[in-house]
Amino acid sequence: MRNLLYVMIRFILVGFMFTSWYVVANPRNDGNEPRQGHQDTRLTPLRQLTPEANRILNAPPPVQSHVTTFESRVTDRTAYPYIQTTLNFVEGHLSYKAFLSDGQEISYSTRGEHIWHSQCYGDLCILVTNKNLLGVSNSSSEWEKGHHFGEERYRVAMGHKAALVMSERKLYLFNSYTNHWETISLEQEIIRSFANLYDKVAITTTRRMIVIDLPSETQFEENLLLRGVYQFEMRDAFINFYSSDKLWMFRHQTQNFEEVDLMD
Numbered sequence: 001m002r003n004l005l006y007v008m009i010r011f012i013l014v015g016f017m018f019t020s021w022y023v024v025a026n027p028r029n030d031g032n033e034p035r036q037g038h039q040d041t042r043l044t045p046l047r048q049l050t051p052e053a054n055r056i057l058n059a060p061p062p063v064q065s066h067v068t069t070f071e072s073r074v075t076d077r078t079a080y081p082y083i084q085t086t087l088n089f090v091e092g093h094l095s096y097k098a099f100l101s102d103g104q105e106i107s108y109s110t111r112g113e114h115i116w117h118s119q120c121y122g123d124l125c126i127l128v129t130n131k132n133l134l135g136v137s138n139s140s141s142e143w144e145k146g147h148h149f150g151e152e153r154y155r156v157a158m159g160h161k162a163a164l165v166m167s168e169r170k171l172y173l174f175n176s177y178t179n180h181w182e183t184i185s186l187e188q189e190i191i192r193s194f195a196n197l198y199d200k201v202a203i204t205t206t207r208r209m210i211v212i213d214l215p216s217e218t219q220f221e222e223n224l225l226l227r228g229v230y231q232f233e234m235r236d237a238f239i240n241f242y243s244s245d246k247l248w249m250f251r252h253q254t255q256n257f258e259e260v261d262l263m264d
Helices: 002-025 053-056
Strands: 068-069 087-091 095-099 105-109 115-121 123-128 131-138 144-147 151-159 162-166 169-175 180-185 191-197 200-203 210-213 220-224 231-234 238-242 246-249 255-262
Touching: 087 115, 105 246, 115 151, 115 246, 123 151, 123 162, 144 180, 162 191, 162 200, 169 210, 191 231, 200 231, 200 238, 210 246, 220 246, 220 255
Parallel strands: 068 151
Antiparallel strands: 087 095, 095 105, 115 123, 123 131, 131 144, 151 162, 162 169, 169 180, 191 200, 200 210, 210 220, 231 238, 238 246, 246 255
16 A cells, blocks of 8 residues: 555656656646737737828739831821920929910919820920829910820820820810810721821821811811822821822811812
């Protein structure tokens, strides 16, 4: 009996010593840690963010866009005069400021918009953003706003009195005489050329020729009848469009297209 009691006491002492040694060797395993698969995922509280950090974090993600310069597929034989850019703009903090030739300053807030393209030439400047089209000229009192359909690809062509922004479905023309954006729908056609000389704009597509008188905003058209224009020339009194066997001449005085057969 005494031997049995002695054995039991030794067994208890050995077990206590083993337990004490394990706790010392593993101080983090104190029985209060969560079980495997139930780790504490609480985050350390962040410091209060500055207004600028909040603006950056809450800003909408930039929309991927491709705005490129339009390259004409038709030979342009126009003898252009020297063009001087008579106004300027600078990018400020969330704004664009245009400086006109008379010293006037016109500002546009770009808050909430991403600038895709900006350019000045001649008597006008334009902006293309993810939401709007903006134009300003020396006769403007504010940036003139136009709207596009949010397509991803645009091409831009600049004249000294008009600018053209092109998508796959629409043409957006900024007219510096009237400070308006005009929209021309494309009817299963591809634009091939754009030109601007003084108060006239000439556009050719795979289906038609378009001439626009900028001061009156009047548009004149002529169907190509399955022909293609390979060359054009703008002059003071008329515009010539050449195909392989015909010439279409637009007279400014009569505001009509005249057709001439080149094979006679």
